[in-house]
Amino acid sequence: MSGEADGRQAELAANLARVEERITRACVTAGREPKDVTLVVVTKTYPADDVRRLARLGVRQVAENRDQEAAPKAAACADLPLAWHFVGQLQTNKARSVVRYADFVHSVDRTRLVTALSAAAEREGRRIGCLVQVALDRGSGAAGQRGGVEPDAVGELADAIASSPGVWPAGVMTVAPLSGPYAGRPRAAFERLREISTRLRADHPAATMVSAGMSGDLEEAVAAGATHVRIGSAVLGVRPGLR
Numbered sequence: 001m002s003g004e005a006d007g008r009q010a011e012l013a014a015n016l017a018r019v020e021e022r023i024t025r026a027c028v029t030a031g032r033e034p035k036d037v038t039l040v041v042v043t044k045t046y047p048a049d050d051v052r053r054l055a056r057l058g059v060r061q062v063a064e065n066r067d068q069e070a071a072p073k074a075a076a077c078a079d080l081p082l083a084w085h086f087v088g089q090l091q092t093n094k095a096r097s098v099v100r101y102a103d104f105v106h107s108v109d110r111t112r113l114v115t116a117l118s119a120a121a122e123r124e125g126r127r128i129g130c131l132v133q134v135a136l137d138r139g140s141g142a143a144g145q146r147g148g149v150e151p152d153a154v155g156e157l158a159d160a161i162a163s164s165p166g167v168w169p170a171g172v173m174t175v176a177p178l179s180g181p182y183a184g185r186p187r188a189a190f191e192r193l194r195e196i197s198t199r200l201r202a203d204h205p206a207a208t209m210v211s212a213g214m215s216g217d218l219e220e221a222v223a224a225g226a227t228h229v230r231i232g233s234a235v236l237g238v239r240p241g242l243r
């Protein structure tokens, strides 16, 4: 391996150690066990070689947000012991591709997508964990920018997932809102998500995943009870552009 590549391996190792330390500290503060918080590394915009380096460092959960990028990357990493999470807004016509590599889809926000994922997963002989994405960035009726359903609609969508073959209700996900009542209050938003999760688990006990927190707000997410944090830039570096 070239010196430059070795340098990247060392950089990723240092970043990963820092993020794991942040998670551990946040758990100690919250009186939680670090093993109850799973780090999902968001590798979008970074090459398959970086995924390979992360796997060498012990990372087992990786996430992507665009099928066009994720499908070839997952194929290039098919020999690695990784679980792939899809976290981006998903068009129904991409369902067929996504179910080939993804183990979890965090961004399920409409019944048409459930139908598409179910049919595609059945055809591939796979069973995909679906998280209902909750939009907390809306007042009454105004469409949010980042996908997701209103809190009141979570139960109905989870029921649709539970009654469809090839998919199962795995939990809930949110992105800290930039607008609306929770803007600038990630902890409150994540606590709301946690309440929604508790209510959901009464009907769907297997739906234990609470996916919340990114590089800038993982402490708030851990404090509020997140089981999965989705960390990109703090591990891989700041992405160019606005993604």
Ligand SMILES: *Cc1c(COP(=O)(O)O)cnc(C)c1O
Pocket (backbone or CB within 6 Å): 042, 044, 065, 087, 088, 175, 213, 214, 215, 216, 230, 231, 232, 233, 234, 243
């Ligand atoms: C990019 C992305 C992340 C990671 O964001 P960072 O700020 O880079 O940690 C998490 N969740 C989703 C849905 C994303 O698109």
